[in-house]
Amino acid sequence: MVSDHSPSDPSPQQPLTDLSAAEVAQVHARQTAAYDALRAQGLGLDLTRGKPSTEQLDLSDGLLSLPSTTRDRSGADVRNYGGLQGIAELREIFADLLGIDADRIVAGGSSSLTMMRDVLVDLMLKGAVDGERPWAAEEKVTFVCPVPGYDRHFTLLSWLGIDTVTVPMLEDGPDVDAVARLVADDPSIKGMWLVPTYANPTGSVVTQEVAERLVSMPTAAPDFKILWDNAYALHHLTSAETKSADVLSLAAVAGNPHRPVVFASTSKITYAGAGVAFLAGSPETVAWYLGHLGKGSIGPDKLNQLRHAEFFGSADGVRAHMAEHRRIIAPKFAEVDRVLTERLGGTGVASWTRPEGGYFVSLDVLPGTASRVIELAARAGVALTPAGSAFPDSHDPDDQNIRLAPTFPPLADVTPAMEAVTTCVLLAATEKLTGA
Numbered sequence: 001m002v003s004d005h006s007p008s009d010p011s012p013q014q015p016l017t018d019l020s021a022a023e024v025a026q027v028h029a030r031q032t033a034a035y036d037a038l039r040a041q042g043l044g045l046d047l048t049r050g051k052p053s054t055e056q057l058d059l060s061d062g063l064l065s066l067p068s069t070t071r072d073r074s075g076a077d078v079r080n081y082g083g084l085q086g087i088a089e090l091r092e093i094f095a096d097l098l099g100i101d102a103d104r105i106v107a108g109g110s111s112s113l114t115m116m117r118d119v120l121v122d123l124m125l126k127g128a129v130d131g132e133r134p135w136a137a138e139e140k141v142t143f144v145c146p147v148p149g150y151d152r153h154f155t156l157l158s159w160l161g162i163d164t165v166t167v168p169m170l171e172d173g174p175d176v177d178a179v180a181r182l183v184a185d186d187p188s189i190k191g192m193w194l195v196p197t198y199a200n201p202t203g204s205v206v207t208q209e210v211a212e213r214l215v216s217m218p219t220a221a222p223d224f225k226i227l228w229d230n231a232y233a234l235h236h237l238t239s240a241e242t243k244s245a246d247v248l249s250l251a252a253v254a255g256n257p258h259r260p261v262v263f264a265s266t267s268k269i270t271y272a273g274a275g276v277a278f279l280a281g282s283p284e285t286v287a288w289y290l291g292h293l294g295k296g297s298i299g300p301d302k303l304n305q306l307r308h309a310e311f312f313g314s315a316d317g318v319r320a321h322m323a324e325h326r327r328i329i330a331p332k333f334a335e336v337d338r339v340l341t342e343r344l345g346g347t348g349v350a351s352w353t354r355p356e357g358g359y360f361v362s363l364d365v366l367p368g369t370a371s372r373v374i375e376l377a378a379r380a381g382v383a384l385t386p387a388g389s390a391f392p393d394s395h396d397p398d399d400q401n402i403r404l405a406p407t408f409p410p411l412a413d414v415t416p417a418m419e420a421v422t423t424c425v426l427l428a429a430t431e432k433l434t435g436a
Contacts, residue, residue: 203355
């Protein structure tokens, strides 16, 4: 472990901006030496993407001997065509977990991101269930994007030629006042992305109050959509399991039942790439989605759905399974926070989130230094997500946000990785402050 503490030097816990130029130069010299020692270690560590670790994937190996039968509860042979909405028993399990009626849920293939793409493409080509025409017929289509946010959401918009406008992501969800102002007068704003529970990367949770405002606010576009990506709804890091806002019921009460489209998946619950994805919405939205899906599919992989239903048995089975995930990954998040606090706390050059769930820690460094931190880390053998990834077009206007993903590496690797990251943060900050 490389230490940046020295009894004769100014304390790194003192705000660097409060130090004299000579003292900052002294800290810079120490961090330069620490960084040189870091590079000499020949590290090869990766904090780039929020992937389950091998130990987490091992939790689901019981799937490999399932299903024990080829027929679902209704007696249908799951090896055959049909069942476009997915098998009832699995939909019922996740209806309980998500707080949604089972008949409003579609159980599909392995990727909720694919479902999101399909919904956007259907909206562009065919229009919404409550729309007047296909979105592609509009002069311009714009989405509201809370930032920092999920890079793959932004990539989908860019691919489809959809413009973006950003609002800050706050602790209780997106800045709802900013959202309301944007959507009230601009009919080109057709929707917004939202990860409502343990947001990527901030860990924010949309409150019931914010959700209610989002589904009830006046919008210039009559077919405005909220793509409610509940990717981390069950991924708790504490025993206090936060529940997601009941967005579908709130929308129905507000008179905008078709506004939200909800997504979820088991990708970080069982096997990434071999799980089950879910879509939910109003009955009309579900019928709209299945009507378009049926043009290119005769049914999902119901064998995989049945093995998942057997593996879990019930919603409580999923909860118990997720407690095992928590046992594995919560210590990693605790270690990230420990190292950040020990190395950067009080320095005034970094702040970070302490999420209660999800897969990420959002680290904000001294404005103008995030790209440099990531460059320094790469040279030292620590891979981080590229700067700006949590913003549309990968452009962070302040160049300060870094997304940390500690789930994949073993716990023993999290400590040296974070020690390296903090050294790079301090070096980049002192470079900026000294003009080095």
